[in-house]
Amino acid sequence: MDAAIIDQVKLNFNPQGLFIINLAIGLMMFGVALDMKIDDFKRIITSPKAPAIGLIAQFIFLPAFTFLLTLIINPVPSIALGMIMVAACPGGNLSNIITYLAKGNCAISVTMTAISSAAAIIMTPLNLALWGSLNPSTAPILREVSLNPFDVFTTIFIILGIPMTAGLLAARRFPALADRVRKPFKVFALVFFIAIVGGALALNWQHFLNYVGIVIFAVIIHNALALNIGFWSGKFFKLKETDIRAVSIEVGIQNSALGLVLVFNFFKGLGGMAIIVAMWGIWHIISGLIVSFYFSGRPIPEEETGQRASEI
16 A cells, blocks of 8 residues: 555544534643642742753754654655654643653653643644744645644644633632542543544544554654653753653653644644544553553662652
């Protein structure tokens, strides 16, 4: 099968379904924000080193090295742009759970998730437009859809910024109620989102089967690159072991749900992009668990054992 055919594949997803998936990710963000505190944002000022390094790795190193990776392995254009899309997204809240399992610094993980989700409103459209336009194979796709970074900014602000602000205000204004609904709401939002994505996958199952073999190599090598960028950034700047684990996982676990929303909103479900972003969403759970198992078996210096958060 000619791999280039995937560039012409358009996945099926109607406007009603697109509205529902936008609603689902908004609900997920609201649930995540119920867990956030203003202190999470203050922590980058009072203890800036680890979160700052992690955010630089997330929004500068990862997109730049992803761009280089697409030039080296030279996948078909829609797959290359899908990889750039994933690299432009913020960290996913699944990273908080994986960091806990890996015995990493959960406070750093939560801080990075909070800050990167807020920063994504500007950094995601900026990175997508910048690196996508620099790659000669993906630039024509951006020109064809006439991608306007401001339109991407508006979309991300609506589905991330508004729910995050609402969740933060709800948690601050009604803390007792937020404590009661936090976990069940997050579970509901996650199950709702999985059901929506599962439905979209079912509608396009044959496309997925036809092309998963083409994208799996790119996803695995790209995810390994992301995890290593986080890990070696922490090592280079001499972070503590638990901080290195948190940064590595945060950079390696992307908010692929947001990427999927953007693919359907702006690229009309372009096959290579949609399939690689969806495959990332599956694979980074597997790789995250593998990495957490590896890290959890490594010793932590005695002076750091008291710093690990007891819960997320």
